[in-house]
Amino acid sequence: NKEEANKLAQMSHNGLALSIRPAHTMFDGDTIFALATGRHRADINIVGAYAAEVMAQAVINAVKSAESAGGLPAAQTIDH
Numbered sequence: 411n412k413e414e415a416n417k418l419a420q421m422s423h424n425g426l427a428l429s430i431r432p433a434h435t436m437f438d439g440d441t442i443f444a445l446a447t448g449r450h451r452a453d454i455n456i457v458g459a460y461a462a463e464v465m466a467q468a469v470i471n472a473v474k475s476a477e478s479a480g481g482l483p484a485a486q487t488i489d490h
Contacts, residue, residue, distance in 0.1 A: 411446075414454045419444040421458030425465025 419442045427433040440488065441487055442465070478484040 411448070415444040415446050416421065417454055418446075418461055420459050421454075422461040422465045424462035428462065429469040431462040444457075 422442045422444065423440065425432070430438075444461075473485050476484045476486070478487050
């Protein structure tokens with residue numbers, strides 16, 4: 411339902427906090443949308459926990475696969 415979809419989006423934000431420091435600042439523009447068909451019932455707490463993990467992995471994958479652009483270096487071009 412609508413309330414659970416909203417809660418899922420909120421819980422997904424935890425994935426940003428797991429992978430980005432600092433997270434949830436005034437200037438980062440992090441918006442997450444959640445949609446559902448309503449065909450299957452699931453425990454929102456379990457789905458939300460998985461959503462946070464998936465979000466964290468998506469951020470990490472994006473950083474690792476990004477390429478340098480516009481004179482800005484990508485993580486893969488920086489010596490660690």
